[in-house]
Amino acid sequence: MDEGGNLNSLIVASNRVPSPDQGSGSQGGLAVGVMNALSRTDGLWLGWNGNTEEAPSRDIDHYDFDGVRFATFPMSVEQHRLFYIGYSNEVLWPLFHYRPDMIEYNREKERGYLEVNQLFADNIRSVMDESSRIWVHDYQLIAVGHLLRQSGVEAPLGFFLHTPFPPWDLLRILPEYENLLHYLSAYDTIGFQTDLDLYNFRDCMKRGIGAEIEEDGTIVFDGRRSQADVYPISIDIDTAREMAEQGENSPTGQRLKRSLNNRPLMIGTDRLDYSKGLYKRFQAYERLLERFEERRGNVIYIQISPSSRTDVEEYAALRTTLERVTGHVNGRFAEYDWMPLRYLNRGYDRASIMGFLRQSRVALITPLRDGMNLVAKEFIAAQDPEDPGVLVLSHLAGASRELADGALLCNPFDIDGVAEVMERALSMPLEERRARWQSMMTVLQNNDIHQWSENFLAAMNQNAEQRREDQ
Known part of the structure; x- marks a missing residue:
């Protein structure tokens, strides 16, 4: 897996992480693929521990499970309400699943979404080093890469979307939809499940924020170059x-x-x-x-x-x-x-x-x-x-x-x-x-789950290396 570069410090970020109480046999596809990638590197999986507290917390709990290191943290009750229930599952989930009639948007939810994405970005920065590569997962954490770039992080960044990606005419139902596209442009590599999702994304980048799509599919926006491609997730x-x-x-x-x-x-x-x-x-x-x-x-x-x-x-x-x-x-x-x-x-x-x-x-x-x-x-x-x-x-x-x-x-x-x-x-x-x-x-x-993670990480390393050469 190290053909695309040094992977000795891979950090994976997802909303939830596997629980050591469940045992490895009960984990689903994402967990199997990520655990495989992390177990073959000096990697770390970072995410919410599932607990809510009355006040926001900066505490991070570190533990080992199935040969992988974890870093988890709580959310406040209010963060969970606005970020998880609110913007993630009452706005983005129905939008990405072509159900605009189910969207319950307000600006407070969007602010809560950014607050928790900032929490993830801050916690990633606290555990990363100069060799780190960062792989962010799914619709709950779209803004994390953008917030890392804003803070000066130039590490290789990858993002994989497990849900569909909506077409342009549906995406623009969302107020401030341009923000999502700006956030996604921060990643070196963006992965989608199908060719239809990839097509929709490129079309939205072009129509929504005027990004340039080069002949090889490279997306150029605001001085940054990103590669988006199809990486259908699979199983063991x-x-x-x-x-x-x-x-x-x-x-x-x-x-x-x-x-x-x-x-x-x-x-x-x-x-x-x-x-x-x-x-x-x-x-x-x-x-x-x-x-x-x-x-x-x-x-x-x-x-x-x-x-x-x-x-x-x-x-x-x-x-x-x-x-x-x-x-x-x-x-x-x-x-x-x-x-x-x-x-x-x-x-x-x-x-x-x-x-x-x-x-x-x-x-x-x-x-x-x-x-x-x-x-x-x-x-x-x-x-x-x-x-x-x-x-x-x-x-x-x-x-x-x-x-x-x-x-x-x-x-x-x-x-x-x-x-x-x-x-x-x-x-x-x-x-x-x-x-x-x-x-x-x-x-x-x-194309099993191991091939999926290897393909994505190899592309992420290659695209980050190309970005460095272009700078």
Whole structure:
């Protein structure tokens, strides 16, 4: 990984960091990729510890976990309200997921966002040295690079956006949208999940703040040169496969198998979030049972959706809606020995989830908009190659850009269309299932989570070196 330069002091900044209480096996895709990069360097991961205090604090807690050094700190209750609940999740999240109707903007939230981004920048400066390279993650921390540059930091800076990036006509709904583009121009390397996100970003830089886009894609603005490119995040294939096999054979996995009573399982496992398309997915399942009567009593759909962002009003309302629809579907179709829809508003450990995925004939990944969606890739890795399941995937998920040849793509807004795709997946013969699975597995093998982090860091080092030569 050191081909692009010295990586002996890599600092990763993200809103949240892995908890040593969870253990490495429970971490998701971002954590796996970053932990891999940091464990191979003298690196440090910096972020919020999840705690809130009455007054702002400058305290930083240092600890080691899984061979990686961490630096974490609290936020004040007010910082959390304005930065995390407010600007990050009531403004940027809906904006970046093409939901302008959900945006709740005010200037106080924007000030809170900058205050916490400044806190991150100050804490990064307190732990960095002259060899440091800094990799910032996701929409909560867009301004960190800009604030570091303002303070005189000239270290290599990289930023990766895990969500979609909106098109120009949507971005300019945001008051002071130009600020976001200014902030992003501070980074040497900016990474996106898909080619569509990259296109939108370059177009916004050009239209929004008059940046110049050179023939090789270099972005020139205010005397700085940045490189933006596509780095689709992926998973650790071997770990996912091992966990799926363990999960299937665990007491939890065997209990699920007995409860299915040889019926095919369709599964969805998503955070409780309006971007995931759960309400329309439930409607499509109801339509499946309406139109394809032979499925009644002969399929089970399990939806696992632990609550998230419970302080945000829209999320509580979504939970109530899904509970109501679950009752409606089960009340309409259930028999004394068959419950068609099992909606579980709770979390399970990752090994159990992977075991559930391995036992599923169909995975339902139908977000209304998603940056990538790693569950789609985990489902592929979890499958038995001799008897693999079928991936039903929204064409509005970033994963569809890589997995289109193997997945059954659908439009989550088309209820009848999704129901028809569900039926096609349930009816698919083994030979076709194997061919589609192999096509998607090859994609994963060519770009796993380790390749993702190596590619990004190599580009970040190269682009920073080019900037130094140009100065």
